[in-house]
Amino acid sequence: xxxxxxxxKTFKGGVEAVGGVDLTVERGEIVGFLGxxxxxxxxxxxxxxxxLPPTSGTATVAGHDLLADPRGVRRRIGYVSQGGGINPVAxxxxxxxxxxxxxxxxxxxxxARTREVMTRLDLAGLEDRPGGALSGGQRRRFDLAFGMLHxxxxxxxxxxxxxxxPQSRANLWDHxxxxxxxxxxxxxxxxxxxxxxxxxxxxxxxxxxxxxxxxGAPAELKTGxxxxxxxxxxxxxxxxxxxxxx
Amino acid sequence: MTITAEAxxxxxxxxxxxxxxxxxxxxxxxTLRQRVGLVFGATQPLLFLVLFGPIFATFGTWETxxxxxxxxxxxxxxxxxxxxxxxxxxxxxxxRMRVTPASRLALLLGRVLNNAVxxxxxxxxxxxxxxxxxxxxxxxxxxxxxxxxVVLGMSLxxxxxxxxxxxxxxxxxxxxxTVVVPLMxxxxxxxxMSMAPGWLDALSRLSPFRYVLEALRELFAGRYLTGTVGAGxxxxxxxxxxxxxxxxxxxxxxxx
Numbered sequence: 437x438x439x440x441x442x443x444x445k446t447f448k449g450g451v452e453a454v455g456g457v458d459l460t461v462e463r464g465e466i467v468g469f470l471g472x473x474x475x476x477x478x479x480x481x482x483x484x485x486x487x488l489p490p491t492s493g494t495a496t497v498a499g500h501d502l503l504a505d506p507r508g509v510r511r512r513i514g515y516v517s518q519g520g521g522i523n524p525v526a527x528x529x530x531x532x533x534x535x536x537x538x539x540x541x542x543x544x545x546x547x548a549r550t551r552e553v554m555t556r557l558d559l560a561g562l563e564d565r566p567g568g569a570l571s572g573g574q575r576r577r578f579d580l581a582f583g584m585l586h587x588x589x590x591x592x593x594x595x596x597x598x599x600x601x602p603q604s605r606a607n608l609w610d611h612x613x614x615x616x617x618x619x620x621x622x623x624x625x626x627x628x629x630x631x632x633x634x635x636x637x638x639x640x641x642x643x644x645x646x647x648x649x650x651x652g653a654p655a656e657l658k659t660g661x662x663x664x665x666x667x668x669x670x671x672x673x674x675x676x677x678x679x680x681x682x
Numbered sequence: 683m684t685i686t687a688e689a690x691x692x693x694x695x696x697x698x699x700x701x702x703x704x705x706x707x708x709x710x711x712x713t714l715r716q717r718v719g720l721v722f723g724a725t726q727p728l729l730f731l732v733l734f735g736p737i738f739a740t741f742g743t744w745e746t747x748x749x750x751x752x753x754x755x756x757x758x759x760x761x762x763x764x765x766x767x768x769x770x771x772x773x774x775x776x777x778r779m780r781v782t783p784a785s786r787l788a789l790l791l792g793r794v795l796n797n798a799v800x801x802x803x804x805x806x807x808x809x810x811x812x813x814x815x816x817x818x819x820x821x822x823x824x825x826x827x828x829x830x831x832v833v834l835g836m837s838l839x840x841x842x843x844x845x846x847x848x849x850x851x852x853x854x855x856x857x858x859x860t861v862v863v864p865l866m867x868x869x870x871x872x873x874x875m876s877m878a879p880g881w882l883d884a885l886s887r888l889s890p891f892r893y894v895l896e897a898l899r900e901l902f903a904g905r906y907l908t909g910t911v912g913a914g915x916x917x918x919x920x921x922x923x924x925x926x927x928x929x930x931x932x933x934x935x936x937x938x
Binding site for chain 2: 486
């Protein structure tokens with residue numbers, strides 16, 4: 437579902453955010469993309485979702501070449517950014533209908549699909565509420581609604597549960613799992629919560645300093661009786677010490 | 683609304699038109715609801731009309747002054763259009779739309795057409811005030827002039843979006859309001875450039891707006907098929923093509 441070769445991004449001024457990432461995500465997987473702040477997670481995700489042109493490398497995303505056919509990629513992916521995309525002064529329900537039509541649905545179809553997605557995500561009854569008047573959990577579920585509206589084969593979620601209370605997080609996990617279990621959606625998500633990665637993901641990729649430094653199922657990574665937190669700190673903390681010359 | 687997106691798009695054969703229409707109509711309600719902002723955006727040229735116009739009219743004509751004020755209005759109103767997109771960028775709405783397969787040109791045009799609606803309403807307001815003071819111009823000339831101004835305003839709005847998305851957000855408003863002043867003066871907004879000394883006249887020929895304004899004055903005077911009108915139309919078309927190309931490129935590439 438995702439296949440990248442040497443994907444890299446160097447920003448103006450020479451800052452190398454991502455330095456040659458090779459990764460593969462299979463159909464129907466929930467893959468967690470972990471790494472410390474500034475490791476290159478969001479930059480990688482923005483490249484894979486056509487928002488940021490890579491400096492070098494190639495990628496096939498949802499069956500389409502990222503560079504040659506970005507429109508083809510956009511048609512088949514959903515993306516929920518870190519900050520979300522809720523307009524505070526308009527009801528997200530209306531914007532869902534617009535977005536559904538931008539994906540090619542006719543008006544009636546767009547209305548029906550909006551209702552369906554809102555019901556599914558426990559958002560029914562909030563049709564007229566502007567974005568600014570929603571709770572954090574509701575906003576995040578609306579963000580997910582925008583991401584899944586067009587039944588994408590592949591869903592990118594950038595820190596989907598950051599800032600949510602435990603109930604809202606668990607609730608969002610259920611929705612993400614259901615998308616995979618019932619509809620075979622492939623999910624590629626970043627998170628800083630290692631319990632989330634452990635509970636939700638089939639496989640983890642750990643990125644640090646713009647390169648993949650570890651990869652495997654949570655159980656495979658947790659060697660020697662360590663918790664995932666310990667594994668993560670060992671992998672990413674070590675490079676910090678090396679950098680400091682210790 | 684009897685025109686459906688599908689009918690307009692010929693059942694999906696022209697995705698740019700369909701997407702543009704959808705985005706335009708989605709924002710139109712909000713555009714029309716902003717009555718205060720609409721009047722406020724036209725305040726400066728209205729003040730010039732009321733407090734400067736009567737002096738100008740002692741030696742010039744309203745038909746010379748009002749086109750200049752319309753150009754001023756276009757520069758101010760459309761120049762500030764980029765403000766809206768800064769807000770959409772911050773809230774993540776723009777990025778959410780950029781991940782959809784919607785055409786990049788449509789993402790720009792849907793917004794720019796709403797700015798055009800605002801500019802048309804403001805121009806009609808200014809014209810009505812102008813008529814109250816003594817402006818007289820043929821309907822054909824007024825309509826042709828309005829068309830020219832709308833195309834110019836859409837181009838300016840596209841450039842304004844490009845500027846708002848590439849430059850420092852805090853600098854946007856002060857820079858635009860400063861840039862508008864020389865553009866306005868060099869176009870001959872208040873006094874025709876034929877009255878200017880040679881060097882200033884030469885300098886003003888570098889501004890595209892001079893040609894648009896001169897065409898506007900010809901149209902208001904009821905002269906349609908002249909070289910001046912032709913030059914104004916040609917400059918407007920070239921300016922529109924360049925501006926929309928720049929705007930589309932920036933809205934498709936912006937990183938934030």
